[in-house]
Amino acid sequence: MKIGIVLNPASGGRGKKLFWSTLRRAIEARFTDLSLRETKGFGDAGRFGRELADDGADLVIAVGGDGTIGEVAGGILKSQRPATAFSFIATGTGCDFARNFPISRDPAKIAEGLMSPSVRQIDAGLLTCDDEDGDTVTRHFANIASFGVSGHIVRAVNEARTGQRLPGPMVFLFHSLLQILRYKPRNIRLRLDGEDVYDGPITAVAVANGAWFGGGMKVAPDADVADGLFDVVIIRGAGRLKVLSLMNSIYGGGHVRSPLVSIHRARLVEAWPICKEPIPIDSDGEAPGKLPARFEMLAGVLGLKI
Template sequence: MRIGAVVNPVSGRKAGRSLWPEIAAALGAEGAELDIRETGGDGDAARLGQALSEDGSDLVIAVGGDGTIGEVASGILRSDRPGVAFSFVPAGTGSDFARNFALPTDPRAYAARLLSATATPVDAGVMTCEGEDGRALSRHFINIASFGVSGPIVRAVNNGRRGRGLPGTPVFFLHSVSQLLRYRPRCVGLRLDGIDLFQGPITAVAVSNGRWFGAGMHVAPAASLSDGLFDVVVIRGAPTVSILKVMNSIYTGAHIDHPLVSVHRASRVEVWPTRADRSMAALIESDGEAPGRVPARFDVLPGAINLRI
């Protein structure tokens, strides 16, 4: 078997990075032909994932955080072999996509699973939005894209020094509380599958393929990776004290019963700002990265990824 691996050498979790060499050694011992390539900057993971797919890999593995996993999946989807099998070794700060699966912790068992598992089609998403430079951009995501306070939270986690050395959950919690205390709800219009759902202030909206984001926040407890639909979780704008109560229950999934929260299912989500002030446009995060801001559109790609895990 020809296996291509895209490795992010500076991903958030040292434990995940240290697991990978043992997995690679176990794969090699089983006769796999490995082509390992490391990222060196923005966009490398997608480019390398595309190159490994087009170079004839039987399986392409992403080693890194949710951003690396999403980018490698995007590279495969943009390649001329979008059906190549895909897998991952989680090594990020949040590693939320991995929470959708029961994964081995023993390197040899992980390698054996990569070699023997049957590839299963799972959904992906594609997003178009306004980039940080004001120009339109398009990118895929495999777990969750969201907008509202989650946008500045992810930017603070990725750029900040606070909590470095801590596990992902307390890092995200610290930055979440900090950003919520200064956040002013953004006013948006929201349309699902062509039907206008809502106009008004939001705290956050999660367009969910997977069930977790924010290093363990169980934001979309009923989401499925293979139903051809997003679970769209809307947390409306409210005073900070009320939102902190919602946040207190989001780790267990109990937030979905809160009056400020509603859950919907759709294959297309459209959002636009309802205020002219561009500085008040809601910021977007996608698989833990920060691509831009609304206006945006999110479309599900049913069964687009052949996931072996």
């Protein structure tokens, strides 16, 4: 079995790096044909994932945070062998994609699981938007893409990652509070499967394949990574105190009972700004661009092995 590994060496604190070191030895004890690529910057993970799949890897493993996982998955899907099996080892700041699965923390069990022929087909999203220079970009996402205050939060978190010593969820919590205090609701138009469903101010909209984002916020409690549908969570614009109160309940999913929140299901999501201010997008913890944007569901395209 030929294994390709894409490692983000900057991801995770000391504990997660020690865990990966132990797991790596367990993998090397079971597989002899290994190819390891280490990322140095944005875009490397996607390129390496595509190259490893094209080179005939039977399994490509992403080791890093949600951004690395999403990039590697996208690289596989853009390769000439998009059915190549995919796996991940979550070592990042938020590790939200991993929360969707019952994953062992025993390195030996994880390595044994990689030897199994069983592969689960899961969904992925395809985002099309404009980057900061106005050029059109396309990007796959494995977990969640969102826009509004969440786009500002992910930029602040990414800028703070270098040298940060706080646990991942605390980093997200701190910057979430800070950005909410600074944020003014932006007006957008939202269309789901060809039908206009909302026109007005938002705090955030999450286009969710998985259930969690933001370092443990259960924004889409009923999301299923294999049902062929996005859960689209609209958090309408409101004053800072109301948003902060709502945020207090989002970690357990209680926000869904708020009149500020509505949840819809769709295969195609289109969004446009109806304001002058840019509305940034978060895609698996990275910042690819801004509205207008299109989010397309790709049902069952990823072969996941965990």
